[in-house]
Amino acid sequence: MSNRANNFRPTVHGARLIEDLATFASFGGRQDGGVDRVAGSQADLEAREWLQQKIYEAGLLPRTDEIGNVFGRSPRAEWPRLLTGSHTDTVPAGGRLDGAYGVMAALEVLRTLDEANHPSAKYVEIVGFWDEEGVRDPGTGGLVGSTFFCEKGYVQNYQSYIELHIEQGPALESADVSIGVVAGIVGIERYAIDVTGTANHAGTTAMNNRADAGLAATTMASRVRDTTTACSDRLRINVGSIEFFPGSPNVIPGQARMIVEIRDPFDSVLREAEQKIRLLADETAASEGCHASVQKFSQKSAVLFDKGIHRAIREIIHNHGGEFLDMVSYAGHDASVISKHIPTGMLFVPSVGGVSHSPAESTSDKHLIHGCQVLLDAVVALSSDRS
Ligand SMILES: [Zn+2]
Structure with a gap:
């Protein structure tokens, strides 16, 4: 040519x-x-x-x-x-x-x-x-x-x-x-965080004697943005839903499930953010006497x-x-x-x-x-x- x-x-x-x-x-x-x-x-x-x-x-x-x-x-x-x-x-x-x-x-x-x-x-x-x-x-x-x-x-x-x-x-x-x-x-990853506490009577259980899965989950939700965006200013995070179980006004939530999505141009940043999410879940759950399990259910590199x-x-x-x-x-x-x-x-x-x-x-x-x-x-x- x-x-x-x-x-x-x-x-x-x-x-x-x-x-x-x-x-x-x-x-x-x-x-x-x-x-x-x-x-x-x-x-x-x-x-x-x-x-x-x-x-x-x-x-x-x-x-x-x-x-x-x-x-x-x-x-x-x-x-x-x-x-x-x-x-x-x-x-x-x-x-x-x-x-x-x-x-x-x-x-x-x-x-x-x-x-x-x-x-x-x-x-x-x-x-x-x-x-x-x-x-x-x-x-x-x-x-x-x-x-x-x-x-x-x-x-x-x-x-x-x-x-x-x-x-x-x-x-x-x-x-x-x-x-x-x-x-x-960007890579896109989605996580389900399940928090397990103890369902109990919302009136008769003393405030200092609760394993409140709902409180643990909402505390996590309020902290996860700062925790993960510290990895990179390009990272995007969304807490898309939180559910409490059994979901009754007079029962302390024994279970809570939170869905989190993160996006970033670099897989290395996503790995770092994943570690921080897992650590935050463990620490926050433990501080409320609960247990957390984190599952990645979707990953696009x-x-x-x-x-x-x-x-x-x-x-x-x-x-x-x-x-x-x-x-x-x-x-x-x-x-x-x-x-x-x-x-x-x-x-x-x-x-x-x-x-x-x-x-x-x-x-x-x-x-x-x-x-x-x-x-x-x-x-x-x-x-x-x-x-
Ligand atoms: Zn298009």
């Missing part, structure tokens, strides 16, 4: 991208501006049929795999290919951009490259993954389409994957920066994206005089599944008010169009980096 060809920089058609996003949002569209397009619904089926039609109308070749992921490529496509896209489904009463933006932007990027006869058009394929949210069957934990794509081994045909997504948080808006280059996705892709994306933005924020994602994405198999990178655009999974989900047209152009620049840089 000649340098001359590589230096030529096509510009995405912003108005076309915005129009496609509006049309796509009409599949499952709600009066309040939100979208109901749960995977497996009629709206989901129609949206994915429309996407294939749109790919075809652009002079590209659409196809689906056995599970319903939708792909598009140039008729002149060659291997190896860079894959870019996101997911087509939403949560119930979701927004119009989560997932859909990355798919529509990928279509706009490939369409622009193909129309411009750009050499990179041959080496790019786009994807709309099916069922990322996992609403259809919560037992799956989501990421169904991308997991299928990897388990079948199809992922091995591709050189790399880039996903453009809305941030779903407030960091970019707060920093007034239009692009986030995502270094990785932290994901670190490919350093080479991360660096290349930062460079390309820098070379075009743009600003970006280095960040980690506190939410899961298809990119986390793919990154276990091929070099992967992610880009974020700002979410107004940090709101997502809601009809109020929004990003300015300016940021949507700019993000799409950065995706094109990144795709060109990375797909021509093979010789």
Whole structure:
């Protein structure tokens, strides 16, 4: 590939991208501006049929795999290919951009490259993954389409994957920066802490002679935030529920159960936080004459994206005089599944008010169009980096 060809920089058609996003949002569209397009619904089926039609109308070749992921490529496509896209489904009463933006932007990027006869058009394929949210069957934990794509081994045909997504948080808006280059996705761990004391009469038992599991659990809950955030200022912790048993006004709780979730970009920090949670549980329970047992019932390891892709994306933005924020994602994405198999990178655009999974989900047209152009620049840089 000649340098001359590589230096030529096509510009995405912003108005076309915005129009496609509006049309796509009409599949499952709600009066309040939100979208109901749960995977497996009629709206989901129609949206994915429309996407294939749109790919075809652009002079590209659409196809689906056995599970319903939708792909598009140039008729002149060659291997190896860079894959870019996101997911087509939403949560119930979701927004119009989560997932859909990355798919529509990928279509706009490939369409622009193909129309411009750009050499990179041959080496790019786009994807709309099916069922990322996992609403259809919560037992799956989501990421169904991308997991299928990897388990079948199809992922091995591709050189790399880039996903453009809305941030779903407030960091970019707060920093007034239009692009986030995502270094990785946080690990997420969930713990059940069971405290055992002695159930007894709430009136006749002296205050200094109680093994109150409820008091031990609430004391733990009030301390666990400070205890764990001391490990790292990036750590996020949530006490999602506390239950007392038997749960009666006249019985001292003999049992209490607390559910705690922690998130951090580094597994080493999660290990340290886990130790602190276990120590806190033991000490607090003992001080109330109770016993605690801590069980980790769910664990998703932290994901670190490919350093080479991360660096290349930062460079390309820098070379075009743009600003970006280095960040980690506190939410899961298809990119986390793919990154276990091929070099992967992610880009974020700002979410107004940090709101997502809601009809109020929004990003300015300016940021949507700019993000799409950065995706094109990144795709060109990375797909021509093979010789
Ligand atoms: Zn998403």
